[in-house]
Amino acid sequence: MRIFSLIFALAAMFAAPLAAQISLPGVRLPGVGEVIQPLRETVDRTAEAARREADDLVRARLRMIDRLVSRNRNIIELDARGEPARRGEMLVMDAGPELEKRLARSGFALISRERVEGLDFYVARLRTPDGMTLTEAEVELRGLLPQAEISADHLHFQSGTAESPALAIASAAGSTHGKSAPVGMIDGAPGAVVPVAETRGFAKGAPYPSNHGSAVASLLASAGANEIRVADVYGTDKAGGNALAMVKGLGWLIARGSKVVTISLVGPRNAVLERAIAAAQRKGVVVVASVGNDGPAAPPAFPASYDGVVAVTAVDGKRRALIEAGRALHLDYAAPGADIRGLNAKGKRFRLRGTSFATPLVAARVAHALGAGRNWRGALDREAEDLGRKGPDDVYGRGLVCGSCRGR
Known part of the structure; x- marks a missing residue:
């Protein structure tokens, strides 16, 4: 992490002149150990705080699953x-x-x-x-x-939340103008105020407007995706977001012409969904998925971890990695996932937080590259801003995409 690099750089800066044994009359310079020890303690405290935060996220995930099962044991x-x-x-x-x-x-x-x-x-x-x-x-x-x-x-779970109503809203930034390739979205259905080309339900009660689906769709639109179709895999079903619903939704989106599919959901490895995504990729479809919000100590997130899926993490407005960001078996890009805004099912603007909301921004960038007849990987790599240590890493992937995007 950058904080550790900074601390050790400062330690080295102080230690170098001390090692040269500079002496001044009447002045006692601290020894190297006196300088470095407090810095080591700071590093230890920071690392311990990060471990506690990661443990808390894992426990929160297990509590959520336990509550879900205990309240819905019949299904x-x-x-x-x-x-x-x-x-x-x-x-x-x-x-x-x-x-x-x-x-x-x-x-x-x-x-x-x-x-x-x-x-x-x-x-x-x-x-x-x-x-x-x-x-x-x-x-x-x-x-x-x-x-x-x-x-x-x-079952798969949505990986983001609406934090609070956004009272002052800037106009959408970071949008790319021009025609994009058709984009499909597997999530909940958006509300009527979010314009999409088509929505179809793959769960009991679907399509049914959801805040999460509305926010993801509104971010796709704000980033310039101009042909959006939505497969609602939740509806009103307590066992919504299941693998079979996602597989059917993915197939329908491809049959309707989607060239990019964004999935802001996370779950365990599932053989049927893995087969479906591989089949989609053979047809030339780019699948983009979030790494989730269960923290770095959680199991690898799927579908982000399947081979060839574009795995997306999130940063805040200061370009810091979200502490709750999960992990995948590989990481491709980061995008804004906090200090951004989107619409809920009733059309109200909300502040958003989570890797869910970074994912559609990356998907929109892929769609625009394809729509312009460009190699999407090359286009995103050229745009990506290198954060963290030089080159691709496991915190920011290949870099920050859509860095100026703030939603709508």
């Missing part, structure tokens, strides 16, 4: 890894044509087997036997279908 349960998923359901790929025959005497029931629109692969949705946990179901199915890809239907 949500934990899988073998302790991750929340839709209760009593498993997802299966590559099971072969004899799936129903193999299931006949197993107690599992086939709810549906369908081809995912726009992605050209099939997913089977199974009901587990009564009283069987997801952990037990996974073990049973792996024995029953050894060649198949099996997964729980994991």
